Amino acid sequence: xxxxxxxxxxxxxxxxxxxxxxxxxxxxxxxxxxxxxxxxxxxxxxxxxxxxxxxxxxxxxxxxxxxxxxxxxxxxxxxxxxxxxxxxxxxxxxxxxxxxxxxxxxxxxxxxxxxxxxxxxxxxxxxxxxxxxxxxxxxxxxxxxxxxxxxxxxxxxxxxxxxxxxxxxxxxxxxxxxxxxxxxxxxxxxxxxxxxxxxxxxxxxxxxxxxxxxxxxxxxxxxxxxxxxxxxxxxxxxxxxxxxxxxxxxxxxxxxxxxxxxxxxxxxxxxxxxxxxxxxxxxxxxxxxxxxxxxxxxxxxxxxxxxxxxxxxxxxxxxxxxxxxxxxxxxxxxxxxxxxxxxxxxxxxxxxxxxxxxxxxxxxxxxxxxxxxxxxxxxxxxxxxxxxxxxxxxxxxxxxxxxxxxxxxxxxxxxxxxxxxxxxxxxxxxxxxxxxxxxxxxxxxxxxxxxxxxxxxxxx
Amino acid sequence: xxxxxxxxxxxxxxxxxxxxxxxxxxxxxxxxxxxxxxxxxxxxxxxxxxxxxxxxxxxxxxxxxxxxxxxxxxxxxxxxxxxxxxxxxxxxxxxxxxxxxxxxxxxxxxxxxxxxxxxxxxxxxxxxxxxxxxxxxxxxxxxxxxxxxxxxxxxxxxxxxxxxxxxxxxxxxxxxxxxxxxxxxxxxxxxxxxxxxxxxxxxxxxxxxxxxxxxxxxxxxxxxxxxxxxxxxxxxxxxxxxxxxxxxxxxxxxxxxxxxxxxxxxxxxxxxxxxxxxxxxxxxxxx
Numbered sequence: 001x002x003x004x005x006x007x008x009x010x011x012x013x014x015x016x017x018x019x020x021x022x023x024x025x026x027x028x029x030x031x032x033x034x035x036x037x038x039x040x041x042x043x044x045x046x047x048x049x050x051x052x053x054x055x056x057x058x059x060x061x062x063x064x065x066x067x068x069x070x071x072x073x074x075x076x077x078x079x080x081x082x083x084x085x086x087x088x089x090x091x092x093x094x095x096x097x098x099x100x101x102x103x104x105x106x107x108x109x110x111x112x113x114x115x116x117x118x119x120x121x122x123x124x125x126x127x128x129x130x131x132x133x134x135x136x137x138x139x140x141x142x143x144x145x146x147x148x149x150x151x152x153x154x155x156x157x158x159x160x161x162x163x164x165x166x167x168x169x170x171x172x173x174x175x176x177x178x179x180x181x182x183x184x185x186x187x188x189x190x191x192x193x194x195x196x197x198x199x200x201x202x203x204x205x206x207x208x209x210x211x212x213x214x215x216x217x218x219x220x221x222x223x224x225x226x227x228x229x230x231x232x233x234x235x236x237x238x239x240x241x242x243x244x245x246x247x248x249x250x251x252x253x254x255x256x257x258x259x260x261x262x263x264x265x266x267x268x269x270x271x272x273x274x275x276x277x278x279x280x281x282x283x284x285x286x287x288x289x290x291x292x293x294x295x296x297x298x299x300x301x302x303x304x305x306x307x308x309x310x311x312x313x314x315x316x317x318x319x320x321x322x323x324x325x326x327x328x329x330x331x332x333x334x335x336x337x338x339x340x341x342x343x344x345x346x347x348x349x350x351x352x353x354x355x356x357x358x359x360x361x362x363x364x365x366x367x368x369x370x371x372x373x374x375x376x377x378x379x380x381x382x383x384x385x386x387x388x389x390x391x392x393x394x395x396x397x398x399x400x401x402x403x404x405x406x407x408x409x410x411x412x413x414x415x416x417x418x419x420x421x422x423x424x425x426x427x428x429x430x431x432x433x434x435x436x437x438x439x440x441x442x443x444x445x446x447x448x449x450x451x452x453x454x455x456x457x458x459x460x
Numbered sequence: 461x462x463x464x465x466x467x468x469x470x471x472x473x474x475x476x477x478x479x480x481x482x483x484x485x486x487x488x489x490x491x492x493x494x495x496x497x498x499x500x501x502x503x504x505x506x507x508x509x510x511x512x513x514x515x516x517x518x519x520x521x522x523x524x525x526x527x528x529x530x531x532x533x534x535x536x537x538x539x540x541x542x543x544x545x546x547x548x549x550x551x552x553x554x555x556x557x558x559x560x561x562x563x564x565x566x567x568x569x570x571x572x573x574x575x576x577x578x579x580x581x582x583x584x585x586x587x588x589x590x591x592x593x594x595x596x597x598x599x600x601x602x603x604x605x606x607x608x609x610x611x612x613x614x615x616x617x618x619x620x621x622x623x624x625x626x627x628x629x630x631x632x633x634x635x636x637x638x639x640x641x642x643x644x645x646x647x648x649x650x651x652x653x654x655x656x657x658x659x660x661x662x663x664x665x666x667x668x669x670x671x672x673x674x675x676x677x678x679x680x681x682x683x684x685x686x687x688x689x690x691x692x693x694x695x696x697x698x699x700x701x702x703x704x705x706x707x708x709x710x711x712x713x714x715x716x717x718x719x720x721x722x723x724x725x726x727x728x729x730x731x732x733x734x735x736x737x738x739x740x741x742x743x744x745x746x747x
Contacts, residue, residue, distance in 0.1 A: 034725030041717055075686055079613045107713065110706075114714040161620060161629050162703070260724050267716060274693050275709045279700045282630045282687050284616045292624040293634025293642060299707035391635040392704045395576055400639035 026250035031232035035126075038119040040257055044264040045112035046218065052105040053207065059095055061087040062203030064159060064196050073281055084159040084199050085285040092281055099279075103272035109154060110277070111268060113147050113300045120144060124344070124374055126361035128231040130354070134345045136224040139217055141341055146214050148300055153206035155298050158278075159199055164286025165295045167198055169308070176327035179320075194288045233361050234449045240360035241442050294391060306387035307333050310409050337377060344373060352438045360446060367438055368427040376420030383412045510592040514585075518593025521586055525567040534598045553602035554595050559655040561587045563648070573662065575641040576633070607654040608678040615683030618676045622667065630687050630700060636663050646688045650681040 013019050030036070063083040069076040071086075073093045081089075091098035120140060123129050129137035152170070156163045171193040174185040190197025229244055238245055247253050271277075283292075297305050307329040314325040348354065351369055364371045386393070387408035394401040431437065439445035510518075526549070531537045534550030549557065560566040564578035582590060594600060620629070626642040628634040633644030640663050645653065654677045660666030672680075692699045701709065 032725070034722045037721040037725045041721065075612050075616055075683070077613060079617070110710045111713055111717060114710060115717065118714070118718075161624070256724060260721065263720050263724065264717070267713070267720065271709075271713055271716075274695050274698070275706075276693055276698050276700055277706065277709075282690055282700050284620050284629070287617075287620055290620050290624060292620075292629035293626050294628035294632050294702055296703035298703055299710055302707065389704045389707075392702070394635050395633065395641055398574065398576070401635045401637060 026248060028226060028249040028253075029230070029244045029246040030249065030253040031230050031244065031246040033233055035122045036230070037256075037260060038115050038122055040260055041264055042112055042115035042119055043218065044261045045108045045115060045268070046214070047261070048108040048265055048268055049105060049112060050211065050215075052101050052108065053211070055101050056091070056098070056105060057207055059087060059091050059098060060084070060157065060203070062157070062200045064194070064199050075281065081285040082159050082199075084157060085280075088158040088160070089281060092279065100269075100272055103275070103277045103279075104268050106154075106277035107268045107271045107275065109151055110299070111264070113151060116140075116144055116147055117300075121374075121378070124341075125364045125370070126231070126233075127358065127364070127367070127370065128361060129345045130358035131345075131349065132357050133224075133228055133231070136221060136228065137345060138342060139221045139224065141338065143214065143217050143221065145338065146210055146217065150206065150210045150214065151298055151300055153202050153210065156202050157199065157206060158280050159286050160280035160283045161286050161290070161292055162280075162283060162295055164194070164288070165291050166297055166301075167202075168193060168291075169297075169305075173326060173330040176324050176330065178323060178327070194286075229359075231359055231361050234446065236450065239446070241357075241446060244359075296388065299385070302385035302388035303381045304330060304334055304384075306384035306390075306408070307412075309390060310384070310387050310405060310412060337381065340373070340377060344370075353440050356441045356443075358442050360442060360449075362445060365427040365430055366445070368424045368431070371427045372420040372424035375423050376416040379419050380412060380416040383408060383415060387412065510589070510596070514589040515593055515596070517586070518589035518591075519597070521582060521590045522593060522597075525582065526590075534594070549594065550598035550600070552600065553659065554591060554600045555602050555604055555655040556659045556661065557594055557600065558587070558591045558604050559652060559659055559661055561590065562652045562655070563643070563661075565661075573640060575636075575643040575662075577644070577647070604651060605654055605658075605674075607650050607681050608675055610675065610678030610680065610682035612679070612682040612686040614676065615679030615681070615686075618672065619680050619683050622672060623680065626664070631684050632702060645684055648684075650678075650685075653677065653681050653684065 009018070013022075061083040065083050066080045067083045067086050068078065068080055069086050069089060071077070071090045071094045073089055076089060088102075091102060093099075123137060123140065152166065156167050156170075171185055171189055174188055175181045177184055186192070188201075189195055190201065230246070232240055232244055232246065234240055235245060247256075296302075308326060311325040311329040314323075314328065316323045348367065348369060352367070364374060387405070390401055390404045390408060393399070394404050397404075399407075436448065439448065529537055529539045529546035530549045531546075534548060536546055536548035538544070539546050561582050562580065564580035565572045567581055591604070619631070623631075623645075626634060626636060627645050628642070631645035634642045636642050642664075648656075654674075656664065657667045657672055657677050657680075687699075690699045
């Protein structure tokens, strides 16, 4: 400690009594593995998002009132456009640095979601969600949902041609709810789309409500992490069930995380210079009822858009309610995917009669159900995401779009179950060849790791 | 080739009255430009400027590249290779003939209905000679008109109202179903855009002057020129990204992020402990 820092710390400690809790925090143990940094990247992206977002709030105008553009973009001078789009143009052309900040904001939103999804995959595959960490896993799912919603709101705010089309689709999705659809849509959007209420409401949710909940949930997520401690990969000679091996928060992990924070911010800034994430000046403002042929959502909505593109024009008129294709595609199927994510920890525990607490990570191939579930779900999500790009793929490959859509329909129905089945068979066979069944307690799994395979007695 | 019209830039001005006065002035300029363009554009169709040499050149090109499928008198025939019917070309407009040559649909190196990027085979003087000769020989009607110089701001609105449904935002191209693609519009010269608007080739609807005026065609051309000349990012020169292409860059960003954390997190330790390394957790997870 430098003398100055020591002096400051002493002064504070005299008043706040920091030494004892400070030491506990500084000695918090962080297992050493790169995949544990995925969540940190998401956290740092969130910090970048908040910082850049505050800057953007200073210049953005949450309104669709028509205004005359007087900025310096020759494409629009003297024309009338929604105030929201006008403020975005002004930021891009006339506010120094705002285009860069806006691009960093968009790039950080992409990185936030990408890191969140990869972090979730790590948790899911290695089994970090098992008892006692189910609650934190569910908080993570809440965070993923909020992040997707926040991303969609942010995509909508510029009110360019693509954004308006996205809002229109969201409006139609809400309309498709049986019984309450029309009332719900009117309540959320303030009347029949397009309304002047949409952008002000989306703005309030994008900058206030959703980020507030996200930051609160992230804090709880981290608090639970500290309380319950990290999971860790198995290591020879270490009883991972009783002891965590890693480096302390101060100074080793702090140095690593601070490096990563700076690195993430640098990567995002570099990407913002090279990649025009958010430029909308050529697209033009949203004109109701006009849709561009190549309209697409952001990548994290591709799987929802893909299911919408794949679903046939269904409609069942039952007495008193109508079930339509968009409802199944946009509400029921995503509900199933998220429902499966939420229920999975309990299913696994029940199916394999798992007992006790689990603190050591596992190879997903050691639990056939988990391997099958993960590959089934994520191959479906990937195929659905690819289906959202069917027009671009059709142009690139020369396959007619109808053929491509039918290909995706068939693939999304058959590939995930087949992959899941094959991986289930493979991982079960892999266990059987070693004469094992799925370990039902951590002690059992741990003992396997520490004994060489040749000494194990096959169970006959 | 016709030079691309520069987008008209206007400076911000406060008074609405001044704006409308300037608009009126612009209007007259457009009318004048349109009249000039009309006079210039009329000439090749009537064949007055066609010299004997050009006439012979046009005939030769027709015999070499068109006659096999479209017949000696342009009456149409069966394509020997595929057995498909080639349509007659003696009852179409001059603009139609000119358009299929300018867009590279004819003579076809492949499927003439494939609208994605095509290689133009007959261009420049060759095309002028061929179109002129065909107009004379088959008594084709119509003219090749050069669109007037336009205003990109107006063009953006006209484009998004009339063209973006099929050709995509910013002229990126799109899909039209049943194996048809709408071409990307950024590679075409103004005359091509104007001809296609009026002719409505293949699946494209024909737009009359009641729907899109000559001036509006010029505006769209100006908008597309503005899109083409848009300044991109400093290194890759990327302009606005379609979300699909943006997603590819997100994948790149994610890969860069993975390598970063593997490098940062893969190091043994930044502050190796001098004391024995395992840091016991006194409270430890409970069994």
